[in-house]
Amino acid sequence: MEKYFKRKPVMPPFLEKDENEIGEQASGETFTKNEFSNWKKPKRLQERIGGPNSAHNKAMGLTFCGHNEYDNSSNQGNYILTLRFLADHNEDIKRVTLKNAPRNNLLIALSIQKDLVRVCSIEITNVIIRDVGDALFSILIDESRDASTKEQMVVALRYADKNGYVFERFIGFKHVTCTTTISLKEALDQLFSKYGLSISRLHRQGYDGASNMQGEFNGLRTLIMNKNECAYYIHCFVHQLQLAIVAMAKKHDQINSFFNVIANVINVDGPLCKR
Known part of the structure; x- marks a missing residue:
């Protein structure tokens, strides 16, 4: 246990940056030393957080847990x-963490x-829901299998805030037993509730x-419109773009050949238990 605390601290990868090349990065003492109370002013908060290259934003999306967090591990994880x-x-x-914290x-x-x-x-998520408030909103839904082959439905909200700015916010995954229309509708109802x-x-x-999803008679959109006729369905523009790109790529022999090779590799490698 003593060796665990004697290791020299290693700077996390997303914090590794030359001090002379800070750029839009906010101060490291933004929330730990310097007081901040202007939470209702987004511009002031953005100045504190920094730009896309700031340490705060680089930390977003990183996993906490390491594969091996023992002292002799070369990568203990970001946390x-x-x-x-x-x-x-x-x-x-430092006074209240690691070796200075109670052992339990x-x-x-x-x-x-x-x-x-x-x-x-x-x-x-609670902040997003409060931001939506009583305003009208749209839903964006897709479903796919995760790495453990479980079916999951991804739900995002699109809405305009009180200032008229439009936002798209992811609110969660919802595991579904199957991808039938009834199963997806039940999952969505549970999420709304x-x-x-x-x-x-x-x-x-x-x-x-x-x-x-978009079936005219038994699709998810039809079940929703039976409850609310104003919930108009719009084919996802990103999916339409994907279909257009695929159609164009098939007309180009070299690109078409490239994707055929990729498909063959996936077909061979995909079914293996160890990918």
Whole structure:
């Protein structure tokens, strides 16, 4: 255990940056040392967070848990590395974390990391739902299998805030037992019920061209429009673009040959238990 705490702190990959090339990166003491209270002013908050290359934004989307978080691991994961880095550069954090924390309250267990991710997810989703408020909104839905072959439905909301700005916000995955229309509708109803969304405020729905999604008689769009006639269906523009690109690519012999090779590789490699 002592070796665990004697390791030299390693800077997380997303924080590795030459001090002379900070660019749009905000100060590292933005929220840890300097007080910030202007939460109602997005522009001020953006100045604090920094631009696309800031450490705050680079941290978004990274996994917390490492494959092996033991002391002899060459990659303990972003959570441990970030905690060590912060403790090494901030005395307030250092006094209550890692070797200075009670042995039964280190807050580095995998279950703790998952709880933190879950809490962040809940808080962010709640902010999105409050931002939607009583306004009309649209839904964007797609479904696919994850790495464990479980079917999942992805749901995003598109809405305009009080200032008239249009946003698209991802609100969650919903595992479904199958991809039938009834199963997808039940999953969507559960999601609406969970977040207090009303189908009466739904005025647009966008999917791809799959029959279970946009079928005229038994598709998901039809079941929704039976409840709300104003929830017009729009074929996903990104999917339309994909179809157009595929059609154009097939007319080009070299591109067509390239994708045929890729398809053959996937067909051979995909069924293997170890990809």
